[in-house]
Amino acid sequence: MLTLDQATYDAIVAHAKRDHPDEACGIVAGPEGSDRPERYVEMVNAAGSPTFYEFDSTDLFQLYKEMDANGEEPVVVYHSHTATEAYPSRTDIGLASEPNAHYVLVSTREHGNNEGPVEFRSYRIVDGEVTEEEVTVVPELSAR
């Protein structure tokens, strides 16, 4: 199960809506091994595409360096689908390389840049195996 605080959930949805029709992407970092998504980090989609996303390689390096220095790991890796359902594509599955992360997918196909609900789903992707999990949104993460 993925437990997210409301502000982080809202930030992911807002990012997906803002970047529609291109895919939006980013991570939520948290202390290593804690499974707590605490620090929201929006990334630029270097592919700038409605059907593909990729972190810029220099940004990626900076991000991992930062996480390393903070003792963090990517707890959530999110991206949006803008014309299809919020389910990992074959490419998503093939390229998933964080076995400890929750892969969040948001679909903006219904309302695009406008107000309105989005599909917001979360998965584990390990060795090509996709397992969907429940998403629980709480007002704030419990105290550590």
Next chain:
Amino acid sequence: MAIEVRIPTILRTYTGGEKAVTADGASLSALIDDLEAGHPGIKDRLIDNGDLRRFVNVYINDEDVRFIGGLEATLKDGDQVVVLPAVAGGAV
């Protein structure tokens, strides 16, 4: 010559769980061969058809090797190499 190579989570199965290992080589290509000698199977995860895999990023001292010669990029004692899988995907 000792070069520290930082290994991403997904490849730590090849390094017995180690986050970093040391290896040797005057070029990235030689370094990867040396890594393979100590950690069989890892080379195939980095290289495909004689070139770096499209979705694997390798950095030498903070610099993406694609901008400094790819597999021919040169290394010297004390350099740090970081391997990071691309964070990427698509809708198809």
